[in-house]
Amino acid sequence: EDQVTQSPEALRLQEGESSSLNCSYTVSGLRGLFWYRQDPGKGPEFLFTLYSAGEEKEKERLKATLTKKESFLHITAPKPEDSATYLCAVQSIRGADGLTFGKGTHLIIQP
Amino acid sequence: DTEVTQTPKHLVMGMTNKKSLKCEQHMGHRAMYWYKQKAKKPPELMFVYSYEKLSINESVPSRFSPECPNSSLLNLHLHALQPEDSALYLCASSRGLAGVAYEQYFGPGTRLTVT
Numbered sequence: 401e402d403q404v405t406q407s408p409e410a411l412r413l414q415e416g417e418s419s420s421l422n423c424s425y426t427v428s429g430l431r432g433l434f435w436y437r438q439d440p441g442k443g444p445e446f447l448f449t450l451y452s453a454g455e456e457k458e459k460e461r462l463k464a465t466l467t468k469k470e471s472f473l474h475i476t477a478p479k480p481e482d483s484a485t486y487l488c489a490v491q492s493i494r495g496a497d498g499l500t501f502g503k504g505t506h507l508i509i510q511p
Numbered sequence: 512d513t514e515v516t517q518t519p520k521h522l523v524m525g526m527t528n529k530k531s532l533k534c535e536q537h538m539g540h541r542a543m544y545w546y547k548q549k550a551k552k553p554p555e556l557m558f559v560y561s562y563e564k565l566s567i568n569e570s571v572p573s574r575f576s577p578e579c580p581n582s583s584l585l586n587l588h589l590h591a592l593q594p595e596d597s598a599l600y601l602c603a604s605s606r607g608l609a610g611v612a613y614e615q616y617f618g619p620g621t622r623l624t625v626t
Binding site for chain 2: 431432441444491498502503
């Protein structure tokens with residue numbers, strides 16, 4: 401069974417204080433790992449897809465990296481508008497086209 | 512345009528009612544999905560349609576009945592629901608080529624309350 405574990409569950413940072421969110425995964429053959437951002441009461445917003453170990457993607461203050469067992473979402477000099485729940489999801493060979501999500505990291509950026 | 516639309520935004524229904532949720536995308540995607548998300552939990556996959564055919568049903572109770580009338584539309588028919596079925600129901604779509612992990616784009620969801 402595919403498993404995705406995210407840590408920490410919650411993280412409170414000061415504006416400008418950089419940090420990283422972790423996503424550990426166990427899958428039967430990884431097809432892709434995805435990062436999403438979700439604001440309260442809204443659908444997840446796609447951020448990144450990573451396919452193989454060593455791959456990196458960047459978008460504004462966010463950078464996602466992938467190893468064979470985990471992925472990191474690095475947030476550099478965050479702003480209050482970066483506050484959200486960040487979800488990690490995997491698509492595996494066993495899971496066909498569906499995504500298996502982790503429980504998410506609830507990020508709060510204080511001004 | 513990466514928009515997936517869902518209607519209605521909110522729905523309150525009794526346990527004996529029949530209602531439907533609707534989802535639409537115009538990105539030319541060939542795979543569409545239904546997920547269920549309870550409060551403070553991650554989305555859980557319910558159904559996958561690939562090229563308008565049901566390819567995955569994650570052991571969902573029969574009171575949930577999906578339908579894909581064409582490649583742009585996805586419905587979820589609801590009947591005799593239970594209060595524990597109250598949740599945010601999310602629709603998503605992707606390019607959907609078999610064996611390739613394309614990103615899924617989510618709609619805003621329908622907030623369902625069963626009384």
